[in-house]
Structures are given as structure tokens and as C-alpha cells.
Amino acid sequence: MTQKSNAVVVGAGVVGLTAAFLLQQKGFEVTLLDSADQPGGLMRSKYSPFGDFDYGTHVGVATGEALLDDFLYQHEQLDLVKFNIGKSGNFYNHQLSEISPFLNLNHLDKDDYQGLALSLLQPQIGAHIHNLEDKFISLYGEAVFHRVIEPVVNKYFGLPAKKISASAYAFFDMNRLVSFDAETTQRLKQVPEYDNCLGFHGATSGADKYYPSSGGIGAWYQALLDKTIACGVKYLGNCQVSAVNTLKSKIVGVQTNLGDFTCQQFIWAVPSPLLGHLLHSKPRVAKPVYRATAIYDFTFDQPLKSDCYYINVHQPDKLSGRITLYQNLDVKAQREGHFQVTVEVLQEAGFDFESRIDDIKLELESIGLIDAKHQCLYESVQPLNQGFPIISTETEQSVVSLNKALLHTFDNLALLGRGNCQGFFMSSLLLQAFEQCNEMEPV
Numbered sequence: 001m002t003q004k005s006n007a008v009v010v011g012a013g014v015v016g017l018t019a020a021f022l023l024q025q026k027g028f029e030v031t032l033l034d035s036a037d038q039p040g041g042l043m044r045s046k047y048s049p050f051g052d053f054d055y056g057t058h059v060g061v062a063t064g065e066a067l068l069d070d071f072l073y074q075h076e077q078l079d080l081v082k083f084n085i086g087k088s089g090n091f092y093n094h095q096l097s098e099i100s101p102f103l104n105l106n107h108l109d110k111d112d113y114q115g116l117a118l119s120l121l122q123p124q125i126g127a128h129i130h131n132l133e134d135k136f137i138s139l140y141g142e143a144v145f146h147r148v149i150e151p152v153v154n155k156y157f158g159l160p161a162k163k164i165s166a167s168a169y170a171f172f173d174m175n176r177l178v179s180f181d182a183e184t185t186q187r188l189k190q191v192p193e194y195d196n197c198l199g200f201h202g203a204t205s206g207a208d209k210y211y212p213s214s215g216g217i218g219a220w221y222q223a224l225l226d227k228t229i230a231c232g233v234k235y236l237g238n239c240q241v242s243a244v245n246t247l248k249s250k251i252v253g254v255q256t257n258l259g260d261f262t263c264q265q266f267i268w269a270v271p272s273p274l275l276g277h278l279l280h281s282k283p284r285v286a287k288p289v290y291r292a293t294a295i296y297d298f299t300f301d302q303p304l305k306s307d308c309y310y311i312n313v314h315q316p317d318k319l320s321g322r323i324t325l326y327q328n329l330d331v332k333a334q335r336e337g338h339f340q341v342t343v344e345v346l347q348e349a350g351f352d353f354e355s356r357i358d359d360i361k362l363e364l365e366s367i368g369l370i371d372a373k374h375q376c377l378y379e380s381v382q383p384l385n386q387g388f389p390i391i392s393t394e395t396e397q398s399v400v401s402l403n404k405a406l407l408h409t410f411d412n413l414a415l416l417g418r419g420n421c422q423g424f425f426m427s428s429l430l431l432q433a434f435e436q437c438n439e440m441e442p443v
């Protein structure tokens with residue numbers, strides 16, 4: 001049976017969901033489809049008797065667009081804790097620094113540090129930026145790149161920086177470094193070139209951030225889904241798109257295991273190569289590649305020894321990447337005497353994550369977050385599927401050409417979300433969705 005619908009949105013991550021809500025508000029009749037049995041994409045939480053753990057994203061950040069922020073952060077049924085200053089830290093060369101998520105050069109051995117810190121002040125030669133190596137050299141210079149940044153890039157991406165797209169430079173808070181002292185940094189940051197590469201010593205106020213007082217980030221997604229369904233959007237999970245119907249310059253519908261849907265407006269909020277494959281379009285693009293990632297969740301019987309809400313372990317020889325301390329985010333966790341932590345670990349495909357759970361606990365101890373008195377009440381490790389994309393320069397070029405070809409061919413298509421080489425972080429993707437939905441009108 002073919003069902004009439006004005007707009008079809010494929011992908012019910014936070015971006016597709018938001019697009020569905022905005023279009024329904026504009027007068028479209030929207031159907032939102034997701035292939036997974038659980039909606040939310042990377043914005044889900046796992047619930048256990050020992051507390052809630054997030055799957056990917058942890059914190060929502062205000063976008064500055066009143067209408068959008070109203071949808072995202074104003075809820076009658078959900079208590080969102082708002083905070084403006086989020087304290088975060090980093091671990092490098094065996095030292096924990098609780099002043100910034102950026103790698104702290106001051107942790108280098110003295111002789112090493114002096115030469116490198118001085119080289120940061122040398123003007124970098126303006127050159128074309130073709131890849132991540134060029135980008136980092138333009139920010140920090142050759143010496144800092146090769147001595148400090150290159151090993152960290154290898155740890156996170158598992159690929160030489162020369163092969164990675166420059167657009168990945170802000171992943172893992174690699175877009176700035178901490179150096180010098182706080183006062184010198186304050187002064188240097190008045191010069192745009194230094195402002196671009198140096199981070200403040202200490203948390204600064206920025207956009208408002210939000211986290212649910214209970215239920216983790218998944219509770220926030222659920223509140224958004226409830227709001228979206230309440231305004232009339234039809235949501236279908238476990239829905240596999242098997243074919244896309246086209247007529248001249250339009251995508252006019254999709255065929256799925258749950259029926260066929262026609263549309264005037266078509267929103268694809270999953271990676272565009274998957275749409276390319278369904279349409280057999282040219283240029284052909286390989287499906288996206290992701291870094292093998294696991295999420296280690298632990299609950300301890302007493303607080304972890306930091307007031308940061310997350311810490312980046314930049315030290316290359318540690319397995320741990322970002323560590324999230326829910327006690328500094330989630331009010332309910334503290335009330336119940338359960339102190340949860342999530343550690344993200346990125347490795348080569350085939351890495352035996354399961355066998356390393358004790359090593360991760362030892363790392364928490366060596367970083368100084370727990371000690372011998374901490375008792376672990378709960379532990380688990382699970383893979384994070386399709387988490388961090390490895391955006392090679394080649395992939396980026398081919399996805400960008402594919403996007404151009406698709407958008408040139410179909411005038412009722414919008415490509416949104418993190419799978420289209422148009423960004424990775426939530427706020428910028430949501431703003432793109434907001435701007436594009438604003439331009440769409442029901443026929």
C-alpha cells in the first residue's frame with residue numbers, strides 16, 4: 001500500500017529528528033524512518049542498576065537560534081541541568097591537567113618544552129592546506145607537529161595525518177594546545193594567529209550546555225522524540241529502505257520493508273554514499289569507514305578524584321581516549337552513591353577490546369582518577385558501531401563530488417547529518433538542518 005506523505009526523512013538521529021520536527025511545524029506531513037530498532041543514533045543511553053551510561057554524545061550545546069533551542073532544550077517532562085562553564089581536563093606525559101581539554105605542552109620535559117614552546121611563536125609559512133598534516137603544521141609548526149601531534153593523530157585515527165582530511169582537526173580537541181603560563185596566554189590570544197592555536201588555562205564560559213538530571217542523554221533524545229511524535233510526525237523504526245523512486249529531477253518516494261512512501265521533499269540524514277548506492281549513481285563512492293571503537297563503562301562506590309566532566313587522554317601509549325565523569329554532569333548519580341565513568345577507546349579493526357577491561361581500570365588509577373580504595377561495582381565493554389569516521393582526503397573528495405552530483409540531479413533532496421562530510425559536531429549539524437528546513441515550503 002502506498003501512503004501519502006509530504007516529506008520523508010531517513011535517519012532518526014538527532015539531526016533527522018530535528019529536521020522532521022521543523023518540517024512538520026512548517027506544514028509538511030512528515031514520515032521519519034530509521035533502520036535501527038532503537039532510535040537516537042549516537043544519542044542513546046544504556047540503563048543498569050548501577051547507573052546510566054551514554055553511548056556517544058554526552059552534552060547538548062545551545063545553537064543560538066531561539067526556535068531551534070526552544071525545541072531542543074525546553075521540555076515540560078524533562079529536567080535538563082543547564083551549565084555554562086564545563087570544566088574539562090587532559091592527560092599527557094604522565095600528568096593530569098584539569099585546566100583544559102587541550103594537550104598541555106607544559107607537561108613535556110623541560111628541555112623538550114623550551115624549544116617547542118618557542119617554535120610555536122614563529123610565524124608559520126602560509127601554504128595550501130590539503131590534509132590534516134598541513135593543517136596542524138599551519139597551526140603549530142613542523143617541530144611541534146612531528147614531536148607532539150603526530151603520535152597523537154596516530155593514536156586517535158590510526159592513519160598518517162597526510163592521508164586524513166583537514167576537516168578532522170577539531171576532533172578530540174586537537175585544534176588548540178596549552179602552553180606558556182596563564183597570563184602570557186591571555187596576552188598572546190589577543191593576536192589572531194596565537195588565538196587560533198592556544199587554549200586558555202582554565203574553563204571559559206561559552207554557549208549554554210545541557211544534560212538531563214537523570215536518564216542520561218538518552219532521556220533527552222526520548223523527550224525530543226515524544227515532542228516530535230506529539231506534533232504529528234509519523235515515526236517508523238526497524239524500517240529498511242530498499243529502493244528510492246525518482247521522476248525527472250525529483251525523488252518521489254521510497255520502498256521499504258514497512259511499505260512504500262511518496263514524498264514532495266526528501267531528507268537523507270544518513271551517510272550520502274548509502275543513498276548513492278541505492279540510486280546506482282555516479283560517481284560511485286565506497287561506504288564510510290569508521291575507527292574501531294569500544295565504550296568501557298564502570299561504576300565505583302565513591303567519587304572519582306576530579307571535578308572535570310571529561311578528560312582527554314592524549315598520551316599516545318595509553319589506550320584510553322576521552323573519559324567522561326558523570327558525577328560532574330548527572331545530579332541523580334551522586335544522590336544514589338554510584339559514580340559512573342565511561343572511557344572511549346579507539347583502535348585497529350579486530351582489536352580485542354574485551355580482554356583489556358582490567359588495563360583500562362589500571363589506566364584510571366595511573367591517571368589519578370581512582371585509587372586502591374575505590375571499589376568497582378559494575379563494569380562492561382561494548383562496541384560503538386559507526387562512531388568516529390575516518391575521513392581520508394580521498395573519501396572526502398569523493399563524497400563531496402557525490403553530494404554535488406546528487407543535489408544537482410534532485411531539486412527536492414537535502415543531505416543532512418554527520419555522514420555527508422559537512423561536519424561532525426552536533427550544534428553545527430543542527431544549524432545546517434535548521435537553515436535548510438527554513439527554505440523548504442510544502443507545495
Ligand SMILES: Cc1cc2nc3c(=O)[nH]c(=O)nc-3n(C[C@H](O)[C@H](O)[C@H](O)COP(=O)(O)OP(=O)(O)OC[C@H]3O[C@@H](n4cnc5c(N)ncnc54)[C@H](O)[C@@H]3O)c2cc1C
Binds near residue numbers: 012013043240418
Ligand atoms: C563517541 C562519540 C562522542 C561524541 N561526542 C560529541 C559531543 O560531546 N558533542 C558533539 O557535539 N558531538 C559529539 N559527537 C558527534 C555527535 O554524536 C554527532 O554530531 C551526532 O550524533 C550527529 O547526529 P546524526 O543524526 O547526524 O547521526 P547519528 O546520531 O549517527 O544518527 C543517524 C541515524 O541514522 C540511522 N541510519 C543509518 N543508516 C540508515 C539507513 N540506511 N536507513 C535508515 N536509517 C539509517 C541510524 O540508525 C541512526 O539512528 C560524538 C560522536 C561520537 C562517536
